[in-house]
Amino acid sequence: MALAGLTLAIVVTEIARLFRGYKALRPAELTSLMNRDNALVVDLSASADFEKGHIAGSRNVAPSQFDPENKLLAAARSLPVVMVCRSGQASAGAAKRLKKAGFEQVYWLDGGVAAWQQADLPLVKGR
8 A cells, every 4th residue: 555655746746846837857958958048057156166166157146136037037938947056956946947948948956056066067157
């Protein structure tokens, strides 16, 4: 009985993931999307953390300033937009907000900048 309940919970979670409208990316998939489709990468890290190290080409938007109608984001409504944060938690919520606001191609970096570093990919320091 417990096994059936656990299996059902996993199936429901996976089906919900398919229909949520935004997709998790691994670091290698993000580099491909950036190179192939000129994706806009938005980093929700605090300014000090962003300056210590961020993905090359990413734009910093403070979580308190995040708004789908932001000038930077509004211009990219039909482009791929990838949300990034330090751990992947805040960026997943931001991706959900973008999708609800009508953005067509929304992604988030699963595991955030920490996953990027674990994949031995470079970070850029400064602004």
